Amino acid sequence: AKRLLGEGLVTSEGEKHDGQRKIIHPLFLPKKIASYGQIVVDKTSLMCKEWKDGSMMDIHKEMMNVTLKIICKSIMNYEIDSEEAFKFSSALEVSKKYFKRLQHPIGQILDHFKILPEVSKSRESIKTLDSIVYQLIEDRKKTTSMDDGIGSSKRVDQEEDLLSRLIKAQLLSTIKSKVEQNNELDKHQTNTISDLSPMTDQQIRDNVITMLIAGHETTSNAVTWTYYLISQHPKVEQKMFEEIDSILLKNSDGKKKIYRNPTIKDLPKFKYIEKIFRESMRIYPPVWSIGRLVEEDYLIDKYTIPKGSSILMSQYVMHHDSRYYDNPSEFNPDRWTDEFKRHLPRFSYFPFGGGLRGCIGESFAWQEGILLIATVSSYWKLELIPHQKIKMDPGITLNPKNGIKMKSLIRSI
Numbered sequence: 001a002k003r004l005l006g007e008g009l010v011t012s013e014g015e016k017h018d019g020q021r022k023i024i025h026p027l028f029l030p031k032k033i034a035s036y037g038q039i040v041v042d043k044t045s046l047m048c049k050e051w052k053d054g055s056m057m058d059i060h061k062e063m064m065n066v067t068l069k070i071i072c073k074s075i076m077n078y079e080i081d082s083e084e085a086f087k088f089s090s091a092l093e094v095s096k097k098y099f100k101r102l103q104h105p106i107g108q109i110l111d112h113f114k115i116l117p118e119v120s121k122s123r124e125s126i127k128t129l130d131s132i133v134y135q136l137i138e139d140r141k142k143t144t145s146m147d148d149g150i151g152s153s154k155r156v157d158q159e160e161d162l163l164s165r166l167i168k169a170q171l172l173s174t175i176k177s178k179v180e181q182n183n184e185l186d187k188h189q190t191n192t193i194s195d196l197s198p199m200t201d202q203q204i205r206d207n208v209i210t211m212l213i214a215g216h217e218t219t220s221n222a223v224t225w226t227y228y229l230i231s232q233h234p235k236v237e238q239k240m241f242e243e244i245d246s247i248l249l250k251n252s253d254g255k256k257k258i259y260r261n262p263t264i265k266d267l268p269k270f271k272y273i274e275k276i277f278r279e280s281m282r283i284y285p286p287v288w289s290i291g292r293l294v295e296e297d298y299l300i301d302k303y304t305i306p307k308g309s310s311i312l313m314s315q316y317v318m319h320h321d322s323r324y325y326d327n328p329s330e331f332n333p334d335r336w337t338d339e340f341k342r343h344l345p346r347f348s349y350f351p352f353g354g355g356l357r358g359c360i361g362e363s364f365a366w367q368e369g370i371l372l373i374a375t376v377s378s379y380w381k382l383e384l385i386p387h388q389k390i391k392m393d394p395g396i397t398l399n400p401k402n403g404i405k406m407k408s409l410i411r412s413i
Helices: 014-028 030-035 036-050 059-076 082-102 105-110 117-141 162-182 187-193 201-212 219-230 234-248 264-269 272-281 315-319 338-343 362-379
Strands: 057-060 250-252 255-259 290-293 298-300 303-305 310-313 380-384 392-394 398-400 407-411
Touching: 014 030, 014 162, 014 201, 030 036, 030 187, 030 362, 036 059, 036 264, 036 362, 057 059, 059 082, 059 162, 059 201, 059 219, 082 105, 082 117, 117 162, 117 201, 162 201, 201 219, 219 234, 219 272, 219 362, 219 380, 219 398, 234 250, 234 255, 234 264, 234 272, 234 362, 264 362, 272 362, 362 380
Parallel strands: none
Antiparallel strands: 057 407, 250 255, 290 310, 298 303, 380 407, 392 398
């Protein structure tokens, strides 16, 4: 994955990971996450207004597009336009397909031959992603600056989003180097910046691209699979519509229901949508497998896992284990009662990983998924186009292999 993500938050280790997580963590505090709610609803609502009654679409592409716009605006305060979003998504699609090739030993050998079409195409896709991200960094640097403490009078104009926080960290690490050279570091400055490692443009790029990919592809996959499952279960869909009606329905003109958009205050009310989303991520976990390296010999029951081993833990396998879930292949949101959750063993359900390396954006993902589903389903009923072969495509994340074609129908009485 480092081929694409570099040394960002997901793929870095040790002090580099800890330092980057410290910079990024404030963006995912509860109050900050709550402020993203309106962005989720606004972007989703705009998408819904572009759809037509009876039109057919690939719901996966639609979700990829809207979640990319959401993550850009919420985490980086950046409005990505449709053309740029298309370029980014297309390049990412090429990179993801090539990632699967690299998982095979022969693919790794062939990767050294740059003249091969697939190899060349992969490198071009990463260049495209890099050009978008580096341009974004360059543009933001023009508006982000600060007082360096040694004669330059500058100021940070923006520092609440990811990009500005990373650039500020870069400026601080540069200042640290300058003041150390000039022996002009007072005690207060030492306390402020002594723990900063040098932050390069490459490191900013790695974190930005990690957040863009991890922050939109996982959610888009989760919501796509959710709508696929809903379309196969009319009773679940009807119960979801009833919950939305009880919360968002304003009035009816006799032909069409008229809804208000959800707000962050409505989030706790969508209890059934939360169950649907939870059950969907059980059946189709967006990240279907994670790995860990064993640093010391590790004893589990009567087995010793030797130092240096790699362990793969599959959410997909655990989420379909009949020891923990009755009829594990059945889509049953009603299984998620409070009592059921209380008695479920730890890590029998872990769509966001766990431990010190658990997903930093878990709370944001829950909020985004629930609000996105509530918004879409207050506008539209999504009907699966028949005679499709729906297949899983397990790469870095669990994609639908050829997308999922659906028809949008106006919610009517």
